[in-house]
Amino acid sequence: MDDVTELTRDLVAIPSHEDETRAGEFIEAWLCEETDGEVTRDEAGNVFARKGSREGASLALVGHHDVVPPAGTQIEDGEYVLEERDGRLYGRGTADMKGAVAAAMCAFRDSEVSGSSDRSGGSRARDSAPAGELVFASFVGEESGGVGARFAIEAGFVPDYAVVCEGSTNYSKPGVTDVVVAHKGRRGSTITARGAASHASEPEAGENAIYRACEAVDLVRGLDAPTATVLENRLSGSVAVTEIDGGSAMNVIPDHCTVTVDERTVPGERTSLERTGEIGGVEWAVDQDLPPMACSDEGFARAALEAARETQEGAPELVSKPHATDAGWLAEAGTVCVVCGASEPGEAHTDDESVSLSVLERCYRLYRALASKQVG
Structure with a gap:
């Protein structure tokens, strides 16, 4: 929990409404230092980390590190204002969506994947695990029409499966993180x-x-x-x-x-x-x-729902979402997508934007659980 919270604080503190460079550099450096993945950053500023076998199916945990412009109360002397109270972290980008990006980064670091290399160059293959690749990706320009996602797709980034870590919490009922299988x-x-x-x-x-x-x-x-x-x-x-x-x-x-x-x-x-x-x-x-998004593989949607049910006390459901996300671009390119993340309806882009720290921990566990089912 402390890792996800601290990483969220570090990410949110970096202004990224006009230029995502600093945030991208931070994500890249953290992944290089903290994980055994192969880390790259492309010309657009998108950050990727990969581990496992590219011969099997790939699962991507996908976010974005740009944000909309902050309100006057959310910025001071050019830096974002952060406040933690009542179990929530307040500030521009907490809900949309640096908190979920931090949860995905920690989940990528902590997930064991068949055939991945350790930091000494050896192998951590587990004979009983299905072969596959786990990918972390954070895009630029999501708030500007999916600029980063489109650049990555045109360059060949089309994973087999993806969890786009946008908001899905409290959609079916209060207190649960649901799994979105379609959006407008x-x-x-x-x-x-x-x-x-x-x-x-x-x-x-x-x-x-x-x-x-x-x-x-x-x-x-x-x-x-x-x-x-x-x-x-x-x-x-x-x-x-x-x-x-x-x-x-x-x-x-x-x-x-x-x-x-x-x-x-x-x-x-x-x-x-x-x-x-x-x-x-x-x-x-x-x-x-x-583009809208529709999950094209019921089996993957059910696997994501099972992971969601395993990692929380409530009863999450398969739901739809009214807002467009980068899942639309990925689904259009051929990736099987669901959307699952910490942001709640009405939180994104607001003057008092916040995210629940306990829900970020829930998302971290959920992403790890799904990774273990798909490529672990």
């Missing part, structure tokens, strides 16, 4: 309507771009968002107009209007927003597309 994605898009300007005293001389945009908005309002079911968890997508901007003056027929659309996607079918482009003078373009 987000597609942000812009509808652009163009017309022809004229004096407002002669509206028929122009083409009103706002009217065209309103026609597109009416179409969006009538679209049904798709649903999906993953291991008995039902996810419902959504689509909503969130911004509109058009016109140049009160007495000018507008020749330009833009509409922003927020769409929460589910695995499988998408809302048919491209239909807005069939309206005369209207174009539709995707600005951001964070």
Whole structure:
């Protein structure tokens, strides 16, 4: 417990909302000093550690070490403010997600893996253990659309299985850390309507771009968002107009209007927003597309749930999550994913962000238990 808590404190104290370099260097140095893994840091700043046999299936414990900008109360003289009280650690990045990164780092260090090398260059193979590789990975740029994850995947990082250590605590009920088998994605898009300007005293001389945009908005309002079911968890997508901007003056027929659309996607079918482009003078373009995630292997999901049940007194469940994570990018690339971590609903990105220290210890035990089932 002390190791996970102290490592969390050390990680959270390093500012990483503008530049993750210092945090990445710290993680890399700790892994080199404290573990028997093969440690690397790529050009993007992602940090990896590996041990075991690459001939077998690989299991990755995945996090990220960037954070969103801190509130004024969370930073002082350029350094993050940390406070521990009532069994919780408060500060930017405690819940999202340096606490879980610390738990995963300690779990990686302490997990015995068949065929891994000890620090003297020998072997710690156990004949009775299944061959496989245990990987730790911490990405940059998760808060910026999965920059680090996408870079790593393009470079060939596609483990067979992954536990993305984002929040799953208190989802089914208070006091448990659940296993997320599906989450929504987000597609942000812009509808652009163009017309022809004229004096407002002669509206028929122009083409009103706002009217065209309103026609597109009416179409969006009538679209049904798709649903999906993953291991008995039902996810419902959504689509909503969130911004509109058009016109140049009160007495000018507008020749330009833009509409922003927020769409929460589910695995499988998408809302048919491209239909807005069939309206005369209207174009539709995707600005951001964070993929949803669905666990594609029920056996792995059940193994993760068994590990969760073995390491806590409550009754965790297989659940879904409304927020996109790097699990979406990994699943899209072919990795079988679940999400499991210490953050609770409503903790991430808040001015009083915190994490339960006892739940971090629970996650440490859970990650070790799953590693022993998969590659131990």
